[in-house]
């Protein structure tokens with residue numbers, strides 16, 4: 464499947480998602496991977512890709528990171544038919560236990576409503592929180608949940624496991 468066009472599209476307010484994107488990129492080790500910050504992209508650019516990994520931290524108690532928030536009206540108009548999308552979400556489970564990684568759910572629902580396919584669902588074991596819009600109806604997170612505020616020690620192993628999982632799901 465080396466002909467697939469793949470992108471990571473992400474937003475980051477304080478640089479943590481930016482850092483995680485770099486880690487993820489190194490571990491993915493793919494030749495044809497574009498890395499794009501969401502504030503630089505137009506909705507039509509999403510259509511260039513077969514596979515998109517979306518990085519989104521949750522901010523302001525259950526809201527999207529500011530660049531994703533600005534982009535959200537356009538995001539809702541994207542036709543995701545034929546595009547496979549995976550999420551990685553940053554959050555703080557102890558600081559915001561009722562809204563842990565809400566962002567991946569806010570964007571994930573749009574992708575599904577607009578015809579996209581989500582891969583890379585992630586189990587919610589190993590986290591402590593009360594509620595999250597990031598949980599899909601199947602009980603799993605819409606994507607990889609990373610908590611650099613409280614569980615830095617798990618980040619690398621989580622990324623390694625998720626990379627293996629998504630490469631497997633994609634047959635890469």
Ligand SMILES: Cc1cc2nc3c(=O)[nH]c(=O)nc-3n(C[C@H](O)[C@H](O)[C@H](O)COP(=O)(O)O)c2cc1C
Nearest residue numbers: 475476477478479480520523524525554555563564
């Ligand atoms: C004011 C503020 C509000 C936040 N709100 C949430 C939230 O509702 N849910 C959550 O899981 N994390 C929340 N966080 C934690 C961030 O998502 C987390 O620190 C993340 O790593 C930041 O990523 P970034 O540096 O890429 O923006 C919040 C952090 C701050 C400072």
